Amino acid sequence: MPHDLPKAYDPTAIEDHWAEYWVRENLFAQPTPELDAETGDPFTILLPPPNVTGRLHMGHMLNQTEMDILTRWHRMKGDPTLWLPGTDHAGIATQMMVERQVASEGTSRQALGREKFLERVWCWRKQYGGAILEQMKRLGASVDWQREYFTMDANLSVAVREAFVRLHEQGLIYRGAYVVNWCPSCQTAISDLEVIHEEVLGSLWEIRYPVAGPDGKATGEFLTIATTRPETLLGDVAVAIHPEDERYLHLHGKKLLLPLMNREIPIVLDDWVSRDFGTGAVKVTPAHDPNDFALGQRHDLPSINIMDDTAHINEAGGVYAGLSRFAARKRILEDLEAQGLLGKIHDHKLSIGRCERSKDVIEPRLSTQWFIKIQPLADRAIQAVEEGHIRFTPEQYKKTYLNWMTNIHDWCISRQLWWGHRIPAWHCADCHKITVEREDPTACAHCGGPLITQETDVLDTWFSSGLLPVSVFGWPFTDNKPSIDFSTFYPTSLLVTGFDILFFWVARMIMLGCWFALDVPMADGSKRELKDAVPFKDVYIHALVRDANREKMSKTKGNVIDPIEIVKQYGTDAVRFTLASMASPGTDIAFNVARTEGYRAFANKIWNAARLVFMNVDRAAEVGIVVDPAALGGMPDVSEDAPLEARWIVAEFHKTAVEVNQSLANYRYDDAANTIYQFFWGSFCDWYLEIVKLRLDFSENTDKAKTQAALTTLLSVFEASLRLLSPFMPFITEEIWQTVYEGNPPVKSIALTRYPQAGDGPADATSQAEMDLLQSLIVEIRTLRKEIGVEEKAVTPIELRIDTHSGAAIQQNAIIVERLARVTEIRPVEKISAGLAKHHTPAFDVAVIYEREIDVPAERERLTKDIAKYEKGLAAAERQLGNQSFLEKAPANIVEGLKKQESETRQLLEKARAALAALPSE
Template sequence: MDKTYTPSDIEQDWYQHWESNGYFKPSEDPDAEPYCIMIPPPNVTGTLHMGHAFQDTIMDALIRYHRMLGHNTLWQPGTDHAGIATQMVVERQLNAEGKDRHDLGREKFLERVWEWKEESGGQITQQLRRLGASPDWTKERFTMDEGMSDAVTEVFEQLFDEDLIYRGKRLVNWDPVFHTALSDLEVLNEEEQGHMWHFRYPVADDNGNATDDYLVVATTRPETMLGDSGVAVHPMDERFSHLVGKNILLPLVDRLIPIVTDEHADPEKGTGCVKITPAHDFNDYEVGQRNNLEMINIFTIDAAINNNAPEKYRGMDRYDARKAIVADLDALGLLDEVKDHTLQVPRGDRSGAVVEPYLTDQWYVAIEELAKPAIEAVDDGRIKFVPDNYKNMYYSWMNDINDWCISRQLWWGHRIPAWYDENDKIYVGKSEAAVREKYSLADDIALRQDEDVLDTWFSSGLWPFSTIGWPEKTQDLETFYPGNVLVTGFDIIFFWVARMIMFGMKFMDGEVPFKEVYIHGLVRDGEGQKMSKSKGNVIDPLDVIDGISLEDLLEKRTGNMMQPHLAEKISKATKKQFPDGIPAYGTDALRFTFATQASTGRDVRFDLQRIEGNRNFCNKIWNAARYVLMQTEDKDVGLNADDAIELSLADRWILSQLQKTTAEVSEHFEKYRFDLASKALYEFTWGEYCDWYLELSKPVLFNDDGSEASKRGTRRTLVRVFDTLLKLLHPIMPFITEEIWQTIKPLVGNSNDTIMLEPYPVVDESQIDQTASDDLEWVKTFIIGIRKIRSEMDIPPSKPLPILLQNWTETDKTRFETNSIFINSLAKIESAQWLTDGDDAPESATALCGDMQILIPLAGLIDKDAEIARLTKEIEKVQKNLAGVEGRLKNPSFTDKAPEAVVNQVRQQAEEQSAALTQLQQQLEKIKAM
C-alpha cells in the first residue's frame, strides 16, 4: 500500500471496474429476496448539488447493504425530461442566436431539444458515478423514452375513458413569461414589501346610480378590480347586514356587482369587506362559485389588460395599469388610504415572473377517487413513513385534495393524446390512427391534436412501474414491484410521493408502489441557512471531492452575477470562509459526513470542519491497514486450521466488541438511522480497534518470549477483525474499503473479485465474551489513569513510573498480574507495590480504577520549581484567553447580532477555558503542597 491515502488515485479505477463487470445489476437469483429502490429522477438539465449527494448517499448505502445481505437488488436509475426547465434552456440558446421557438416551428424546435439532451443530458449521471452510486445503469430510463411515453399515453387514455380525466375552464397559476399553467411546486412564494390600497366602492341605489354610502375594500393588486364581480361580507357581521342584496357601482368600470355574504370575509380583518375577483384569485374563485358570481378575465396571456376592461386600460402592462387605476381612483376621491404591507408574492421558479391566477381551459385529473385508496394504504400500514410524523403532512393534502391540472402550454414534454374535430369534440387515443379506429371516424374527418403537453409530474408519477416495463408484464415488473423504500425530501410528498401512490394503486391492481417512505432533511450551510446562489453559500459536492482553488470558486459563485454589489459581498464572504479554496477530501469522507448527519427527518448542517474530521478518519483507516499488513503479510495468520491458536485478552475483547458493533450497525441500517450506524462504526474503528487494539497487539507480537500460538492468534485476529470492519464500512465508504480489502483478502483466504459482493457480517454469538470485555475495560481504565497523571504533571510518556496500589481487591491483583504484558507496555510501569491497610503513602498523584487507587509518588519525578513556573505561565495564558472570550459575551453588539451558532460556539469556548483554568489551579496547589 502507498504510504499516503490519496482518494483520486483509487476512486475512478474502482468505479469503472465495478460498472464494467456488471456488479450493479440484480443477481437474478430466483431464491433471493428482491430489494428495490427507485431513484427520484433528477432533471436532465441538472447538475449534482448537495441535496442529490446526500440523498444518493443514503440510497447507495442501502443498496450496497442489501446487496451484501444477498438480496436481489435493483436501484433503478433515470432522469426526468423537466418540461419547462429544459425548454427554457434551449429557448435561451435560441434567443442568443436572435431567434425564438416559433421561428423554428414545433417539430424543428423539438429536434433541437433532443440534440441538446443528447449532448448535455448525461452530466448528472456522470456526477452520480463520481459519488460512488451503484444503480443498474443498464436499466437507465428517461421519462421521454419510447417505453415510458407509451405508459403515459396508456394511463391518460384509461383515465379519460373512465371519466377521471376531463377538460374544463378553471383557475390556474399562470406564468406570463412562459405562457403556461404551473403546478404549485413550480411557484415560489417569497415575502416582499408592497402596499395595501383601501378603496371606496359606492353603494348603488335601486336605479343603479351611485349613492353617498360606500364600502371600503382593501387590495394588494388594484389592477384586478377591473375584474371584480362582487363584494363579500361575513353573514354574521351586523355592520353590513342592511346592505346585503344591494349592489356596488364598480368605479372606473361602471358595472353593478352584488354585495353577498360569505364566511371568507373575516370581520376581524381589515374593513370586513372583501372585493371578489373570481377569475384572478383562488379564494375569490371559490367565493364566486358559491355565490354564482360572474367570471371576468381581464388579462391577456402576457398579463396585460385585455378587451374586457375599459378602453383606457387595454393593452397596458398590469403594473402600468395599477399606477393608472390608483391615480384615477384618487382623482375621483375614492382612494381611502395606502398602507405599507408585507405580502407573499408568487413567482414562477424558472421565469421569476409574478404568477397570475388565470382562468383558462386546461386538462384535469378528477383526483378524489384515486386519493381514497392511497389514504387507506397509509392508514392501514401498507405504506409507512419514516419518521412517522410525516404521514400527517401527507394526510393534510390528501384529505383536502383538489383536482389536478395536468396540462402545460409547452412544446417539450408528453403531448396530450387528444384530438379535436371541427366542432371541438374530443377523441383520446394513442395516435391519430388509433383514434380513428377507436371512434370509427372516416378519413375525411379532419382532426387536430391538442397543442399542450402533460405536467412533468404526470409521467414521474408512473415512475415505480413504468421504468420496469409496464404496461407490458415484464419479469422486472413481477420481481421488483412494489419497491421496498422511497428515499426523498419532505418538499415533494404532495407532488410526487402521493401521486406515485395513487397511480401505482390504480394501475397495479391495488398494490402499493413501495412499502416505506424515508424522509430526509434539507442540506443547509454550517450556519443553518438554506444554500442558494444569491447567498453565495452553495457548495458543489464535486468541489469537495476533487478540491477547488479560491480563484475557481469565486468564478463559480460570482462569474455570471449581474448585481455588482451582491457579487462583491459574496466574494468577500468566500475569501474569508475559504482563503485557500477547498481541499480535495475524496468521496468516502463526503459520504461518511452525510451518513453521520442522516438523522431521520432532520436538516443537515454541512460545514467543512466535519468533513475534515472524516477525511482524518479515512487516514486513520488507511494507516491501520498499513500496520495490519506490516504485521501479517508473509506471516502465519492462522489459515491452517490445524495449527494451534491462542487468543490474548485483547483478541477476545476486540472479537466480542466486533459482534456488538455488527449487531448495532445492522439494527441501525434496518431503522434508517445512518447517523447512529456511522457513530458506532466510527467509535469502534477509531476508539476500540485503532487506538486500543492495535496498541494492545504490539506487546504480543513484539514479545520475544511469547509463544507462536499467541502471535498466530493475534495476527489472525488483527486481519480478520479488519476484514469484517471493512465490510461493515463498505456501504457508506465504498472506495477506501475496496482498495484496502483487495490487499488483505489473501490473508483471510478470500479470492472474491470485489468486497461489494461479500456477505455482510452477521453476529457470531459464540465470540461475545463479557468476561473479556469486563477485564479489558479494567485494563483500559488503569492505563488511562496513569496517562492522565502523566499529562497533568507533564511527565514524559517514555519515562517508566513506579506505582503504589491502595484499596485493592484480589480481583484487581489477578487482573493486573494476568495482563501485566499490556499494562507494563502501554502505561510504562517500572514497578508496582501493593499497599496494605496501615501502609503510609508518600505525596502522590492519584487515579482511580474502580475503588482501587493508583498512586504515583511525585518526589524525584518532577522539578517542583520548574513545574510551578510552567503551571503559573499556563494559568496566565488561559486567564487572558478566558477574559477575551467573556468580554465578547458581555458585548450586546456581538450577542445580539452574531448568528446564534457563532454565539453558542463562543459560550462553549468560555466553558472549556474555565474548566481548564480550574484544573490547572488545582494542579498548582497540589505541586505547592509537595
C-alpha cells in the first residue's frame, strides 16, 4: 500500500486528531512500576497548577513546552515517567469571578449565604474551570490525565486539614492580631508576595499638633509631624520623637492634643525614629502601620482601628464615619487648613502597594489572623538547599532563594473568603477557647460546652498547593506507612516554573515537603533522610516571554501575544519549536512571529522530505525492493564499505544525538533545538537527500542490493530523525512516523519509541572529513558559477589543484560533485590555467571553465546605456560637491555619502567603458 501523505502540510488537519488520540488511548498514563535495579530512577514532574480561572498565556506555553520536551525525552529514554496535571482552586480569583457573576444577577454573596454561594462556585468550576486543561490537551501535553487533581478534591483536603492540625499540635500555628496587607476590594488579608509596588509622586503633609498643658488645654506651642496618609491621624495614639533630638528635648514627658479628634495623646521617645525624615516627629497609628504597631507594643500603646473591611471610616473616626479613606483624606485636609493646623505640603515620591488581583490600593490594617511560626520550617528548607539536595538552574536563584528564606517572616495563612479550605478550628461561646480537630467536633475540647462555631476564614491557597508534592501521592498515611506511589515517585525529579512563584510556591513546597515527608519512613521502613524528604531534586527557573522589542507583555501596552491565535496560524509544532529554540537558562525570550514563520517553514521542509522519502520507498516496492523493519527503531548503522554519504549521514546523526541528549540533560533547550534544526535542514535535506538520489536506481538493470542498502540507510536515518525531533514537534513527527509504518506501527505512538541515545554508536571522523571537503568544493564551485554568470542549467568542467590524498577522495566521489555542482569533468592540475576565474582555499584551488557566447550588438547597447546613466549621475554628484555653499550647509554625513556615491559611480563608469572597448568590432 502506498504511503499516503497529503501533498500540502496542514497542521490543523493533523493536530486535533492526534491530540484526541493521545488522550483517548491514555498513552501517557504511568502505572506505579515494580522498581528494581534495571528500572532506573523514575522521572516525576508536577505541573505548576494553573488557576481554575485561567486561560493559556505565553508564559504557560513556554513552561509547558519545556516540561513536555523533558517528559517526552525521559519517557522515550525508557525511564518510568510521570507528569502530574492539576488545577488550583485559586481562592481569591475564583471568588471574585463568581461574585461578579451573582452581582450581575442583582444579588450578592452575603444575600445568598455561605452554603448557597459555595454551590454557585462549584457549578462555576464545573462549567468553566477546566478550560486551561482542555487547552493543554489540544496542545499535546503528555501528562497522565488519569491522575488529574484539583486542590479541593476530598483526598487533598484531608491532607490540608492534617497539615494544619499537626502544625497546630506542634505549636507552630497561632492566632493573633497583627497589621496585615488588607485588600478593600477582595476584603481579605493578602501576603506581601501578592502586593505589587509602584512608585508614584505623592505628597508629604505637615500637620501641627497642639502641645497640651497640665490642664489639658493648648499651650499655644505646636509639634509638627509629616505624613503621607493624613486620614490615619483619626487613629493616632501617640507622637514619637528620637530621645536625643535636641529640637524636642523640652517636650519629653509632654502630651499633645490630637487635631480634629479632641483627645490627648502622649509624646513617646524611641530610637527607631529618624531625625532626618520630615520633621523628625512621627505620628503613631498602631492599627494601620506595621512599624507603628511594633512601636506601640514597645510602649504599651492602644490600637484604634478606624476603617472597616471596605476601607471606609468606621465609628471610631467620629464625624468622618462613612467616608471612604480618600474622601476622608480630602475632608480632613480641608478641616485642618480651616483650623490653621495644616503646614507645608511637599512633593514626595513613595511606593504604593496594590493588590495583585483587584489592583486596589492596599490598606495596612490591624486584623486577627492565623499564622505559621515559619522559622523551624525555613531552617530545614535552607539546609536542604545548602547541602545540595535541591539544585537551582540558573544557579543564581539559589542565592535569591536563600536570601529570602533567611529573612522570612511568619506566614499569615488565613483569608477572609468563603471559597477554599475552611480552617478546622472551632470557637467556644462559653470558655472562649479554640478547638482544633481532624474531625468536626460536637463540643469544646476544653470545657465540653456544645456552643461551638467553626472559624469562618479559609486557608491561603498557597498552603494547600504547597502540600501538593506529598498530598498527590496519598499523604497522610494510615499508620504512617507510605503508599507505593509515594515510595516510587517521591521526591519528584524536577520542577519547571517561573521566577514569579519562586517564593509563592517553590519555597513553600520546600518548607512543607521537608517538614512532613521527613517523618515518613522509607519503603523498607528505615528512617528517611533530608535528601529523600525534599519535594524535588532540581528546580529549573525559566525566563519571561517578552515581545519582539523585549518589552514585558501587558494588556495596557497592547503587546500581549495569544498563543492560541499563533497556534491557529502556524501550528503547535512551530510555536513549540520557536519557544524551545530561544529558551536559554537565565535569558528572557523576545518572541518574534517571524521566527515562528521560519519554523513553520521548517515543518514544511520535514513534510516535503517525508514525501520524497516515501515516494522512493513506494517506487522501490514496485520493483521488489523493501526495507527490513528490523532496521528501524534503533540507531542507524552502515557497513564500512558503504558509500561516503551513507557513512557520513550516520556519523552526523550519531554526533547530533550525542549533542541533543547532553543539551537536554543541562536544560539547554535552545542548543538541542538548534542542533536538530541544523542536522535535519542542513545535513539531511540540503545534502544527504540530494546525494542519495544518485543511489536510488529502480530500473531493471539496477544492483538491487546496493539500492536496498541506500534505501535502508535513508529510511532508518529519517525514522530516527523523527524520533529525535519528536519531543519538540510531537504532532508532525507522529503523523509522519505512523505513515512510515503504513498505519501498522510496532507501538501505538512515536512517543513510546526509543529516543536516539548518546554513545550508542562511534563517530566516523574519516567520512566526516571527506564529506566536509566535498561540501566545501561544491560550495566554492556554485559560488564561482554565480560570479562569472554561468546559466543555472549549464554544465561545465572544472580545474582542481589539490593534494594527492584528498584528490583521491574527490575522484572516488566525483559523481556527487558532478551532480550537485553541475560539473561535466574534474580536471586535476598542478596549477590553475591562466585567465580562469578561480577560488583559493587552504585545501584546494578550483576554477570553472566556461566561455559564454555574447550577443555583441545587445551587449554594446546595454553598456552604452549604462555609461550614459553613470555619466549623468557622476555629473550631478560633481556639481553638488563643487558647490561651496552646499558643502557648508549640508550635514557631514550627507556630504560623506555623496562623496562615496561619486567614487562608486566613477568606478562603475570606468568598468563599463573598458568592457565596451573590449567588445569585438562589428
